[in-house]
Amino acid sequence: MPLRSLSRAMFLGFLRDRMTLFWAVLFPLMFLVLFGGLLTDQGASKIDIAQVGDVAALDRMPAPAREALEQSLEIEKVTDEAGAIQQVRDGDLAAVVVEDGDRLVVHYSQADQVTAARVFATFQGIVDSANLAVTGTEPTYSLASQRVEDESLKTIQYVTPGLLGWAIAMSATFGAAVNLVNWRRTGLLRRLRLAPVPTSSVVLARVGVSLSVALGQTAIFIGLAVGAFGLQLTGAWPLAIVLVLTGTLAFLSIGLLAGSICRTEEGAVGLANFIVLPMAFLSGSFFPLDGAPGWLQGISRLLPLRHLNDGMMDVMVRGQGLEAVWQPMAILLGFAAVCSLVAARLFRWDA
Incomplete structure (x- = not known):
């Protein structure tokens, strides 16, 4: 044929x-x-954060919350604040966290706007949680998350x-x-x-x-x-x-x-x-x-x-x-x- x-x-x-x-x-x-x-097996990359000295909002965080936080942040304790801030300017770190009295100061760079937004949202949530813990007020709402796909995806x-x-x-x-x-x-x-x-x-x-x-x-x-x-x-x-x-x-x-x-x-x-x-x-x-x-x-x-x-x-x-x-x-x-x-x-x- x-x-x-x-x-x-x-x-x-x-x-x-x-x-x-x-x-x-x-x-x-x-x-x-x-x-x-x-x-x-890769999701969103972790954000590199430098913690200068003691930061109560991070150090006293409950273990489950700390474990969840470390899935998105890589936190390293340092002593040289000026050197760490320079690393942020150079793009080697996403942010530097310092405790100043009752304030949590986060030094970040706006060069990477996506990372900056993630840093701001993360630490805003940490501060809100710490404030609730100090006042002893039970939160009205709680968050439950569930992945829509199979866990092995x-x-x-x-x-x-x-x-x-x-x-x-x-x-x-x-x-x-x-x-x-x-x-x-x-x-x-x-x-x-x-x-x-x-x-x-x-x-x-x-x-x-x-x-x-x-x-x-x-x-x-x-x-x-x-x-x-x-x-x-x-x-x-x-x-x-x-x-x-x-x-x-x-x-x-x-x-x-x-x-x-x-x-x-x-x-x-x-x-x-x-x-x-x-x-x-x-x-x-x-x-x-x-x-x-x-x-x-x-x-x-x-x-x-x-x-x-x-x-x-x-x-x-x-x-x-x-x-x-x-x-x-x-x-x-x-x-x-x-x-x-x-x-x-x-x-x-x-x-």
Whole structure:
């Protein structure tokens, strides 16, 4: 069958192309290994604090409260107040704490506003607690905190879906764009057009190979994350496969559009990079976008990779089911349809 022969030839061509294998599989895996090794089992970093002399609010703190405090602060007792303050100016310490009569004086730097806010909020809470303890007044309210995720949840579970989405986008976009330009430049497209092979078979073979590569990428990513970094999948994680397939179709169509526009392989690579790399940053593939401004969040929601990443995060990490995949699938398929129609209008058999 022409379809089977074309699919086999395209797949073997993919496996023999070392550069394509590197960019589609090995390069994203390097990021998974890097992020997994650096971020696994790490939360927010501790703040380095210097305590000068005795500070009653800290030294007389109940043991459970002190233990909770030391999860976010690294407190070291020092005697040289001036030297410690200089370390704060130099950025080597976050703050210096000194007791001055009935005042708790905290010297900090505003250079790192996030750390400064954490320091201020922490010591404001310490002072409030100390004041309550001195007055002997029972607090009206108490705080109870409970983590919404499983206690064993690790950072790798947030890293894997985003990097996998980026890998899928890279492979599908680059593969389609570069192959289309290469086939046109070498005259292979013209020969396929003149050969007794239906155009539908050529298209289906290209789609089938891209979907097969995406499934292979998914297996490698999940296998490495589970085996090497302790990724724990929720019960609905197989739904991620459906999202991977629809995401591949979306980015395959974007690659076909790029390949239809460009005349050289270098141009196709540049255009694919211009599309995929900024999209990865704006879609949360490398870091979360929770603190991004509203206008940036709005732009992010217009990108197909954002919906692929969010959908895989929902079913792989957050334990959601079918309700979490319908909207991302519809958006990704919509992108695939629109980009395919535009690519078909711009498509040329000859250079």
